[in-house]
Amino acid sequence: MFHGKCFCQRKNAKLKFIPFDNDGRLEIEKLEGLINKKTKIISVVHVSNALGTINPIKKIIKIAHKYNIPVMVDAAQSIQHIPVDVQELDCDFLAFSGHKIYGPTGIGVLYAKEKWLEQCRPTRVVAIWSISSHLKKRLTCITI
Numbered sequence: 001m002f003h004g005k006c007f008c009q010r011k012n013a014k015l016k017f018i019p020f021d022n023d024g025r026l027e028i029e030k031l032e033g034l035i036n037k038k039t040k041i042i043s044v045v046h047v048s049n050a051l052g053t054i055n056p057i058k059k060i061i062k063i064a065h066k067y068n069i070p071v072m073v074d075a076a077q078s079i080q081h082i083p084v085d086v087q088e089l090d091c092d093f094l095a096f097s098g099h100k101i102y103g104p105t106g107i108g109v110l111y112a113k114e115k116w117l118e119q120c121r122p123t124r125v126v127a128i129w130s131i132s133s134h135l136k137k138r139l140t141c142i143t144i
Contacts, residue, residue: 018044024051031063042071046078054078061090070116076100086111 008015016034019027026044035042042064047054061071070092075084079096086094093116098107112120 013040014038020051020053024048024053026053026055026060028056028059028063031060035064035067035069039067039069042069043074044071045074045076046084047075047081049077054082057089057091065090092116 007013018031018034021027031042042060044055044057044060046057057071057073064071072093072095073089073091075094075096077100078084080101084094091111092113094109094111096109098109099105
């Protein structure tokens with residue numbers, strides 16, 4: 001949330017929150033009331049590590065797509081516990097950190113639909129190299 005607030009301050013944007021009930025469930029029926037013509041993206045956690053709830057991602061995505069708004073899903077708490085299928089969810093973006101799936105610290109995954117990748121402007125290139133002594137070759141190159 002901190003990074004979202006910082007971004008909003010830099011861009012003079014407004015950060016809105018879907019309210020939740022006493023059981024920690026998002027009040028999805030209030031989502032459409034938060035959307036307006038200035039809404040650029042909806043970002044939501046798949047599973048809340050604080051509340052222990054599994055959010056109704058498909059419903060959120062369906063509502064957002066009705067207004068042509070892309071959805072970013074934070075799957076950090078779900079990826080290791082439940083099956084996550086980006087095509088079935090129809091999310092535009094999905095991210096999780098590598099250590100959540102028992103990988104090394106400092107790596108992560110960002111999935112994006114091709115239509116969004118085509119619109120992205122690269123700002124820097126990061127080469128990822130293997131640190132294994134028997135694999136001394138470049139593994140991949142990611143444009144950010």
